[in-house]
Amino acid sequence: MTIHSFTDSTKSYETTEEGCTCGDWTYRGAKTGKPCKHMIARETAIATATAIAFLALKARYDIRSQAVIEAKRANYFYYEMAIEAA
Numbered sequence: 001m002t003i004h005s006f007t008d009s010t011k012s013y014e015t016t017e018e019g020c021t022c023g024d025w026t027y028r029g030a031k032t033g034k035p036c037k038h039m040i041a042r043e044t045a046i047a048t049a050t051a052i053a054f055l056a057l058k059a060r061y062d063i064r065s066q067a068v069i070e071a072k073r074a075n076y077f078y079y080e081m082a083i084e085a086a
């Protein structure tokens, strides 16, 4: 994933779960194993995308279940109308 520099918008780094092309990771993180801010930003972006995808899926499911409720209500209405007509 390409993460743009927080201090210089013209710079960007290739960031993965294992490392980053920035100086912070190259000179410090790679030795200590402590993720740089780009790796943390990447994790946050993925977590956010997952959460949004989950909410979108949930919303779709809720709409569908609402449609089922509406369909049942409509069927009951037609059933009642049919009784009255008979």
Ligand SMILES: [Zn+2]
Pocket: 013, 015, 020, 021, 022, 023, 024, 025, 036, 037, 038, 039
């Ligand atoms: Zn980095």
